[in-house]
Amino acid sequence: MxxxxxxxxxxxxxxxxIDFKRTQQAFKQLGILNIDTFFAHLGHNPLFDDFETGSISPAEFRNGIRKAANNLQLTDQQIDDAWNSLLVxxxxxxxxxxxxxxxxxxxxxxxxxxxxxxxxxxxxxxxxxxxxxxxxxxxxxxxxxxxxxxxxxxxxxxxxxxxxxxxxxxxxxxxxxxxxxxxxxxxxxxxxxxxxxxxxxxxxxxxxxxx
The missing domain is CATH 3.40.50.1000 (HAD superfamily/HAD-like)
Known part of the structure; x- marks a missing residue:
């Protein structure tokens, strides 16, 4: 060039x-609905932008996932494993x-x-x-x-x-x-x-x- x-x-x-579909499936298993609008390659919930710009902490991100899944009992490890499943x-x-x-x-x-x-x-x-x-x-x-x-x-x-x-x-x-x-x-x-x-x-x- x-x-x-x-x-x-x-x-x-x-x-x-990276494989977005892996994490979509993992988030579904955590109980998150409407996954195609919540987290996808071309668009996602503002939670992810906030995390990628350091506007929120890992703890706040995990709480956002718990709220989206309507399950406050999800452990940090469950959330991290689902989130990191993206990484191949x-x-x-x-x-x-x-x-x-x-x-x-x-x-x-x-x-x-x-x-x-x-x-x-x-x-x-x-x-x-x-x-x-x-x-x-x-x-x-x-x-x-x-x-x-x-x-x-x-x-x-x-x-x-x-x-x-x-x-x-x-x-x-x-x-x-x-x-x-x-x-x-x-x-x-x-x-x-x-x-x-x-x-x-x-x-x-x-x-x-x-x-």
């Missing part, structure tokens, strides 16, 4: 596989791809995330790959709950651009969510919608002339 000097990667379903995993091959990209571009991670998922992922990385975090794989990793902002709002993209002195015309944003792509376009970023599963990341980047 011509003129690109910087890449901002999304995490879920770009680098790391990644591969060492993808980590190698990120290092290849880092050799050619300034690379960044920008993920809508939350404290419960983040803690699970960090533990998973340590257990599965013996790495503590993504510091070695990107110039900087950004997570929504730390920034108090989330995609697709333009202010999250603007902050990453400003902090790193990035020219949007020279920067590519890769995400699997069409609504996030639209937000990135509003600030002038080049965009690429991830249309493959994360285990096809390298071939996807090669096919789009990035690697």
């Amino acid at each position: 011509r003129g690109i000097k910087n890449i901002i990667f999304d995490y879920g379903n770009v680098i790391f596989e 995993g990644t591969t060492s091959d993808n980590h190698n791809v990120l290092l290849k990209a880092k050799q050619r571009y300034r690379t960044f991670l920008l993920s809508n995330n939350n404290e419960i998922h983040y803690d699970w992922i960090i533990n998973y990385l340590k257990t599965a790959f013996k790495i503590n975090n993504y510091d070695a794989y990107f110039e900087k990793a950004y997570f929504s709950q730390h920034m108090k902002l989330r995609k697709p709002n333009t202010n999250i993209f603007e902050q990453v651009l400003k902090e790193n002195n990035l020219n949007p015309a020279e920067t590519l944003f890769i995400d699997d969510s069409p609504q996030h792509i639209e937000g990135a376009k509003k600030v002038g970023l080049n965009t690429l919608l991830m249309t493959e599963k994360p285990d096809q990341l390298e071939s996807f980047l090669i096919a789009n002339h990035i690697l």
